[in-house]
Amino acid sequence: MGRITIRDFHDDDLDAVVRLWWEAQSSAEPPVYSLAEVTASCREDHAVVAVRDERVVAAAVGRAAHAQGWIVFFGILEDARSENVSGALFDALERKMASIGLSTLSVLMPEGSRVDLLTSNGFQMRHSLRYLERQMPVQRREIDLLKDVGGRILPRHLWEQVAGMRREKLLLEERLVAPLAQPDLADRYGVVPPHAVMLFGPPGTGKTTFAKAVASRLDWPFVEVFPSRLGDGKSSMAASLRDVFERIGELEHGVVFIDEVEEIASQRSDPPTPTQGVTNELLKIVADFRDREGMLLVCATNFIRGLDTAFLRHGRFDYVLPIGLPDAEAREAIWRRYVPHSVAAGIDFADLVVRSEGLTPADIEYAARRASQEALVRALRADPAEGKRAPDAPTELATEDYVAALSVTRATVSEEQQATFLEDIDTIARL
Incomplete structure (x- = not known):
């Protein structure tokens, strides 16, 4: 059996680090950071590996936040634990990260983990600490796409800021939010999460506010499509609408909102009106949304009687909900x-x-x-x-x-x- 050497991480080592992460995941001490975070830090931050006979037997991955360094992953095969590989790995990672001016190097461990490999290498236990985390609503790969479609992440707690209107909030909570936020619970009772909903009521009653509150409650991006901005002279309104929704469809999650939808969903007639093509396209889009998971289309109108009858048939919108004057x-x-x-x-x-x-x-x-x-x-x-x-x-x-x-x-x-x-x-x- 050959000697273990420590060197910097190479791109060819990624598969080995992934295997180490999966082995740790199935052990009694699962990694704190996700595989996606670990592989990203391997490529973009700092990583070192221990190699024996051209085989990676251990790895340490770190990242820096100002003067604080964090070990996001440490994995070692059982047959290498007895050779103090951990100490050599930590020393190598520390030297690699020292040049960026770190004052401390820290690590988070699952409760109940063995910490002897860390304490024997100079790490000190800090008591009375708790680790908390929350998922970002949009991953990095989606940020540019979200900007491109005019979407944004809304502040949390908008739902709580909608005071009163208990009946409307209860309807939205039970019909929209709960099935989408708790799909396993919905499935238990045979409830199919909604994909499209129509809000109607007099002008100025807060339909947009409720749509934003639903997005905030779900912690999903909010994308508003403006009928008045469709069509740029180079393409028709229908083609423009189709293009917008194709780009929105690349998002993993999202609440898509169309206010004053009657502008593009009015009653069709014979002979056809100039907007009939976009009305037909919107009907297709609503149907497509019914096959998408993690997306909710919310349309709002002040004049529900003016909508084309096809929009209000069963199978288009899961719910047609009234939003009235404030109580x-x-x-x-x-x-x-x-x-x-x-x-x-x-x-x-x-x-x-x-x-x-x-x-x-x-x-x-x-x-x-x-x-x-x-x-x-x-x-x-x-x-x-x-x-x-x-x-x-x-x-x-x-x-x-x-x-x-x-x-x-x-x-x-x-x-x-x-x-x-x-x-x-x-x-x-x-x-």
Whole structure:
């Protein structure tokens, strides 16, 4: 049996490192880092191997984060453990990484692992530490693609920020989020995860907000397709739509959102309208989505009666869900979002909630911002030279200011539109 030598990692060693990782994976001490992370660090960071008779018997792989070095993988065959190969490997990796100015070299081990190979080579145990991790929603290979299709990763917790609207949130949680986030549980009960859903309701009721909240809740990229931007003069709207969805289809996961879908899904007629081709293409895309895992198409419309009847047939959209005006709890949350914290204690929110019934979130935001602007104008007029409120100027923002702003705020949704929406819930909604 030949002598063991230590050398730098070569590309030809990758298969051997993979075998070492798989052996460790099936042992009582599985690796902390994934195989993809280990192989990436072999190629791009720092790695050394121990070789006997041209056969790799051990490997150590590291990466650096500022002045902190991390061993992302250490594997050694059983027949090489008795020859202090570990010490030589750690020393070689340390020398290799020292040139980049590291102050410490650290390693994470599964609970219950043997640590004698580490402690005997100068590593010290740090107690009362916990390791936590979370998966990135988009892998590196998808970042450029996501930018290309105009997608983005939304902040977490958008779901929790949608206050009130309990009925709508419960529907979305039970029908969309749970089956997609817990496919094994859905399969247990014979539930097929949804692939396409239609949201409908009066304008300004928060359909886009709910679509984004679903993406945030799933921790999936959010891609919005704008009907008004389809077609560049070189290709038709239908071809442009097909091209966009072909590129989106390369993502592993995603919530794809089309707002005001009635622009490209209106009733087809004879003779054909200029948009009939794109309507046909969208119907094909919806059908294709039903064969895709890990993707959800969300369409939204203010005028569901204007959609082509083919869109609302069973087998196209899994659910047709209504999104209506904000309830009392939601209206209070919206008011509190826009009323400055410095004056909130003196505001009668209960009164504002009652007075803003029938308004959309955008209407309430307008009234709140108008009240703030009027208060600023009063302060400036009281002392125009300095822009400060004079001692005898009107008091700071009060409930009366918001009531005054509400008195000149036009409701986006008329009583007739609200009545039509309620009828559509009875005749069109599919929950």
